[in-house]
Amino acid sequence: MRPLIALDWGTSSLRGARFAGDGTVAEERSFSRGSLSVPPGGFPAVFAEHFGDWMAAPGALCLIAGMAGSQQGWLETPYCPCPAGFEEITQRLAWVEPGRIAIVPGLSCEVDGVPDVMRGEETQVFGALQLQAMRDGTFVLPGTHSKWVQVRAGRIESFATLMTGEFYALLRRHSILARTLPAEEAELPDAGSVDLNNDAFDAGVALALRGASLLHTVFSVRSLALFKRLQPSQGPSYLSGLVIGEELRSRSLARGSEVVVVGDAGLTGRYARALAQCGVGAQCLGAQATWRGLHEIAARITA
Amino acid sequence: MRPLIALDWGTSSLRGARFAGDGTVAEERSFSRGSLSVPPGGFPAVFAEHFGDWMAAPGALCLIAGMAGSQQGWLETPYCPCPAGFEEITQRLAWVEPGRIAIVPGLSCEVDGVPDVMRGEETQVFGALQLQAMRDGTFVLPGTHSKWVQVRAGRIESFATLMTGEFYALLRRHSILARTLPAEEAELPDAGSVDLNNDAFDAGVALALRGASLLHTVFSVRSLALFKRLQPSQGPSYLSGLVIGEELRSRSLARGSEVVVVGDAGLTGRYARALAQCGVGAQCLGAQATWRGLHEIAARITA
Numbered sequence: 001m002r003p004l005i006a007l008d009w010g011t012s013s014l015r016g017a018r019f020a021g022d023g024t025v026a027e028e029r030s031f032s033r034g035s036l037s038v039p040p041g042g043f044p045a046v047f048a049e050h051f052g053d054w055m056a057a058p059g060a061l062c063l064i065a066g067m068a069g070s071q072q073g074w075l076e077t078p079y080c081p082c083p084a085g086f087e088e089i090t091q092r093l094a095w096v097e098p099g100r101i102a103i104v105p106g107l108s109c110e111v112d113g114v115p116d117v118m119r120g121e122e123t124q125v126f127g128a129l130q131l132q133a134m135r136d137g138t139f140v141l142p143g144t145h146s147k148w149v150q151v152r153a154g155r156i157e158s159f160a161t162l163m164t165g166e167f168y169a170l171l172r173r174h175s176i177l178a179r180t181l182p183a184e185e186a187e188l189p190d191a192g193s194v195d196l197n198n199d200a201f202d203a204g205v206a207l208a209l210r211g212a213s214l215l216h217t218v219f220s221v222r223s224l225a226l227f228k229r230l231q232p233s234q235g236p237s238y239l240s241g242l243v244i245g246e247e248l249r250s251r252s253l254a255r256g257s258e259v260v261v262v263g264d265a266g267l268t269g270r271y272a273r274a275l276a277q278c279g280v281g282a283q284c285l286g287a288q289a290t291w292r293g294l295h296e297i298a299a300r301i302t303a
Numbered sequence: 304m305r306p307l308i309a310l311d312w313g314t315s316s317l318r319g320a321r322f323a324g325d326g327t328v329a330e331e332r333s334f335s336r337g338s339l340s341v342p343p344g345g346f347p348a349v350f351a352e353h354f355g356d357w358m359a360a361p362g363a364l365c366l367i368a369g370m371a372g373s374q375q376g377w378l379e380t381p382y383c384p385c386p387a388g389f390e391e392i393t394q395r396l397a398w399v400e401p402g403r404i405a406i407v408p409g410l411s412c413e414v415d416g417v418p419d420v421m422r423g424e425e426t427q428v429f430g431a432l433q434l435q436a437m438r439d440g441t442f443v444l445p446g447t448h449s450k451w452v453q454v455r456a457g458r459i460e461s462f463a464t465l466m467t468g469e470f471y472a473l474l475r476r477h478s479i480l481a482r483t484l485p486a487e488e489a490e491l492p493d494a495g496s497v498d499l500n501n502d503a504f505d506a507g508v509a510l511a512l513r514g515a516s517l518l519h520t521v522f523s524v525r526s527l528a529l530f531k532r533l534q535p536s537q538g539p540s541y542l543s544g545l546v547i548g549e550e551l552r553s554r555s556l557a558r559g560s561e562v563v564v565v566g567d568a569g570l571t572g573r574y575a576r577a578l579a580q581c582g583v584g585a586q587c588l589g590a591q592a593t594w595r596g597l598h599e600i601a602a603r604i605t606a
Binding site: 175224 | 374411415417418419420448449463464465466467469470473474476477478479510513515516517518519521522523526527529530532546549550552553
C-alpha cells in the first residue's frame with residue numbers, strides 16, 4: 001500500500017497520523033487549527049505547513065475526515081445519504097488533489113421527516129466496526145454533539161445527533177446556574193472534562209432517568225444549592241449527570257443490551273458509568289477508531 | 304382600607320402600582336432597577352427614590368412580591384412551604400418596617416425528593432384566582448423560568464419550574480444555532496419577544512410534541528437550515544416552538560382540559576397557540592394578576 005497520511009480535521013482541532021508500511025500508526029500530530037480557525041482559502045497553506053514533510057514521501061496518499069468537508073471547510077463534500085458503508089463513502093470521496101488528497105464525505109439521514117448530519121463520526125464508526133470485528137450494533141460517539149449510530153450488516157442505517165456537550169457548556173457558563181457553580185477554570189466544552197464527583201453524577205443521571213423534562217431537572221442544580229443539599233463543588237458533576245442521563249433516557253435502551261462508546265477515555269468512562277445505571281453494557285474505544293477507519297478506506301482505494 | 308402601594312420587584316425590573324380608595328389601580332410605574340442591579344444595602348434608597356412620594360400618604364402600606372425577598376434582596380424572606388394559600392403567606396410576611404413595608408414570601412415545594420422554589424409567581428396565582436373566581440386549576444406563568452402551578456381549594460399544592468425562556472436565550476445567542484439564525488436585534492430573553500412566524504412556530508411545537516429529547520430536536524434548527532428547508536428568518540420562531548412544545552409535552556396535558564396562562568400578551572398568546580395544538584384551552588391574564596394578589600393580601604392585613 002502507498003504511504004498513508006490520515007487526518008481528522010474537526011471544528012476545533014486538527015489531528016494527523018502517519019502510517020507505517022505494516023499498517024500501524026508510526027507518528028501522530030495534533031494542532032489547535034480546527035476548521036473554524038482557518039480563513040477561507042487558507043486550508044492548503046495550513047495543510048502544507050503541518051503535513052508537508054509527510055506528504056513528501058513518494059506516492060503519499062492523504063485521507064481527511066471531519067469538518068474539512070463542510071461548507072466552510074477546504075472543499076465542500078456533499079453528504080452521503082444513509083444507509084452507507086465503506087463502499088458508498090469510498091465512491092464519494094472528494095478529491096482535493098486527484099489521486100493524492102481526498103476528503104471523506106459526511107453522512108445524512110432522515111428520521112420522521114427531519115434530516116440529520118454528521119462529518120467525521122462515520123469514519124470513527126467504520127473504524128470501530130473493524131476494530132471490534134462487528135457488522136451490527138449501536139455506536140455512541142459522545143461529545144459536544146453526541147451521535148447515536150445504528151449499524152446493520154456493516155452499513156450505517158441511521159443516526160441521531162444530541163447536543164449534550166453543548167447544552168452542558170451553555171448551562172455551565174451562561175445560565176443562571178453558573179452563579180451557584182464554582183469557577184470554571186480549565187473545563188473543556190464537552191461534558192467529560194471535569195473531575196467527576198461520582199455520587200453527584202449518579203444522582204444527576206438517576207433524576208434524569210425518571211423522565212422529567214431537562215427544562216425542569218436542571219433547575220434542581222439551583223434549588224438544591226439554595227437549600228444547601230448540593231455543594232458548589234458537586235454542581236458540575238451533577239449537571240453532567242443530568243444532561244448525559246437525559247441523553248440516555250431518550251434512547252429507550254433495553255436493559256441487558258450493549259453499545260460501543262467511541263471517544264476520549266474521560267468521556268467514554270463517564271458514559272459507561274451512566275449506561276451501567278440503565279443496565280446497559282459499554283465497550284469503550286478511543287481515537288484509534290478514526291485512524292483505523294481511514295486506513296480501511298485507503299486499502300479499498302489502493303487495492 | 305389604608306392607602307396601598309404594591310410592588311413587583313423582580314430580578315430585572317421594578318414595577319409599582321398605587322391603589323385608589325375604591326380598590327382600582329390609580330397609577331403604575333416601571334423602572335429597570337431589578338434586584339440584580341441593586342448593590343447590597345441599596346434597597347431602601349432605591350425604594351425611597353422611586354416610591355417615596357407615594358409612601359408619604361398618611362397610613363400608607365407597601366407590599367412587595369418577587370426577588371426583593373431573596374438572599375441577595377432587601378430582606379431575606381424564608382420560603383413558605385406548600386400547600387399554601389392566602390392565610391399562610393399573610394402570616395409569613397417579612398416586615399421591613401413594622402406595619403408599613405412588607406415582603407411576601409416565596410413558596411417552596413418538594414416533588415420526588417427534589418425541591419422547587421418561586422418568588423413572585425405565587426402572588427400572581429393568588430391574584431388570578433381572585434380575578435377568575437376560581438378555587439382549583441392549573442396555572443402557567445411562562446417566562447425565563449416558567450412555573451406550572453397546581454391549585455386546589457384555593458391553595459397552591461405544588462408547582463414546577465421549567466427554564467424554557469432561559470434555554471431559548473442560551474440556544475439563540477450562545478449555541479452553534481446562532482450561526483444559522485439572523486442577528487438578534489432587540490429580542491428579549493424570554494421566548495415571547497420575537498415576531499412570530501406562525502408556521503415555523505407550529506412546526507417546532509409539532510416536532511417537540513412527538514417526544515424526542517430537546518437535546519436532539521434543537522439540532523434540527525441547524526440540519527433543516529443546511530438543506531435550505533428552514534429560512535434563517537423562520538429559525539427563531541421554530542426554535543421557540545421547539546422549547547415551548549417541549550415544556551407542554553412534559554406536562555402530560557389531557558386533551559379537552561383548560562389552563563390559565565398569566566403573563567404579557569405576546570407570550571401568553573404564543574402559549575395559547577401551542578396549547579391549542581395539544582387540544583388544551585387557555586384563559587390568558589396579564590399583569591393585573593400581581594396587583595390583585597397584593598391587594599387581597601392587604602385586605603386581609605388591614606381587615
